[in-house]
Amino acid sequence: MKKYIMFLVKLLIAYGFAMAVYAILFSSAAAQAADNGELSVANVFLGVFGATAFLIFNLVLVVQFTRDGTLRREFQSETRGRTLTIADYVRYLLRELLICTVIYTAFQLPYCIFYTVFGYDHVNAIFVDKFFVMAAGFYTLCGGIAFLGLFISVLLFGGIQLTARTMILRHWDETRLQR
Secondary structure (H helix, E strand, O other): OHHHHHHHHHHHHHHHHHHHHHHHHOHHHHHHHHHOOOHHHHHHHHHHHHHHHHHHHHHHHHHHHHOOHHHHHHHHHHOOOOOOOHHHHHHHHHHHHHHHHHHHHHHHHHHHHHHHHHOOOOOOOOHHHHHOHHHHHHHHHOOOOHHHHHHHHHHHHHHHHHHHHHHHHHHHHHHHHHO
16 A cells, blocks of 8 residues: 555656646746747647656656665565566556556546646646646647547556566566576
8 A cells, every 4th residue: 555655646746846847947938829829839838748747757667666676576586486478577567557557547537627627728827737737738739638638648657667667577587587
C-alpha cells in the first residue's frame, strides 16, 4: 500500500512541478497568442509542454525503478535458480503496474470531465486548469477530446512503464547470471 501512496505523491509532485514550469515559461506566451486570436499557437504551446512533461515524468519513474536496490535484490532473490522469459517479467510487474495505472487514470478523471465541460481557457486559466496542465496538453493534442486524450495518455503510461521495467528486469536477471 505504501508504494501506491508514494506513486500518488509522485504524481502530485509532477503535476505541481509541471504547473510551476508552465506558468514561468509558457503561460503568458500562450495567453497572449490566444488573446490575439491565435488559439492554435496557444494549443501548440500547451500540447507540446504537456507531452514533454508526461515523458519526463515517465523517465523519472523509470530511473527511480532502475536505482531501487532493494527491489533489485528482492527480484533476484525471488527468481534465483530459474530461467525467466519476457512473460515472467511481465507477470512479476503486472499487478503493481495495473494498480498504478488505475491511480493515474482516477487522478485525471475528474479533470477530464471538467475539461470536457469547460475546456481550457489560456487567458483566464483557473487553478484547476493550471494544476492539470500536463493532462490538458494531452487533451489538446487529441483535438480537445478529453476522453481520447485520457485514453491515449493511460495507454502510453502503461506501455512505457511496462516496456522499460521489463527491460530493466531482464538486465537485472542477466547481471545475476553472470556472477
